[in-house]
Structures are given as C-alpha cells and as structure tokens.
Amino acid sequence: MSEAKLKRTLTGRVVSAKMDKTVTVLVERLVKHPLYGKMVRQSKKYHAHDESNQYADGDLVMIAECRPLSKTKNWTVTALVEKARAA
Numbered sequence: 001m002s003e004a005k006l007k008r009t010l011t012g013r014v015v016s017a018k019m020d021k022t023v024t025v026l027v028e029r030l031v032k033h034p035l036y037g038k039m040v041r042q043s044k045k046y047h048a049h050d051e052s053n054q055y056a057d058g059d060l061v062m063i064a065e066c067r068p069l070s071k072t073k074n075w076t077v078t079a080l081v082e083k084a085r086a087a
Contacts, residue, residue, distance in 0.1 A: 007065045007066070008064070008065040009062055009064045009065075009078070010027045010046070010062070010063050010075075011027070011061070011062050011063075012025040012028070012060070012061065012063065013025065013026050013058065013059070013060055013061075014026075014057055014060075014084075015045065016057065017053070017056050017057055019047075020053065021049060021051055022048070022049060022050060022073060023047075023048050023055050023061070023077060024045055024047055024048075025045065025046050025047075025061060025063055025075070025077075026043055026044075026045050027043065027045075027063075028042070028043045029043075030042075046063060046075050047070075047072045047073040047074075047075065048061075048063045048075040048077045049069050049073055049076040049077065056084060058084025058085070059080060059082070059083055059084050060081040060084075061077050061078075061079065061080055061081060062080075062081055063075040063076065063077055063078065
C-alpha cells in the first residue's frame with residue numbers, strides 16, 4: 001500500500017471564531033427519513049484548527065481530518081470556499 005491514505009473532507013459554515021487558532025464549523029447534510037422518505041436536514045459542529053486566525057463568522061470553509069490536536073479538535077481548515085457577505 002504505497003498510496004497515501006485519503007483524508008475525509010467536509011464543507012461547512014464557520015459559526016464561531018472566538019477561540020485562539022480554532023474555529024467552530026457547522027456542517028449540514030440532507031438525509032432521507034427511513035420511514036416517511038422526506039429529506040431531513042441534519043447538522044453537526046466540528047472544532048477545526050486555524051493557525052493564523054484568518055477565518056471569520058459566516059465563511060464557508062473546507063475542513064480535513066487530522067491527528068488529534070486537543071481534546072475536541074481533530075480537524076484542520078484547508079481552504080476558504082466563500083467569504084462571508086457583509087450584512
């Protein structure tokens with residue numbers, strides 16, 4: 001197995017950037033309800049590493065799985081997909 005192991009990547013919206021070098025990313029996904037068949041929106045929050053504190057609330061970012069960096073932080077921000085629009 002000479003190939004590098006592929007890391008999981010997710011795309012989500014930054015909901016909190018108040019911590020130092022850490023952002024909270026909300027990832028939403030659509031899942032079909034097992035009985036009724038309706039598409040249901042499910043969400044989960046991940047803590048992701050942001051070394052330079054460059055991401056702000058509302059930014060759409062891509063995160064990748066990495067080694068554990070702290071008790072709750074196992075993801076790192078890899079790319080900015082879309083900058084937050086000014087309100």
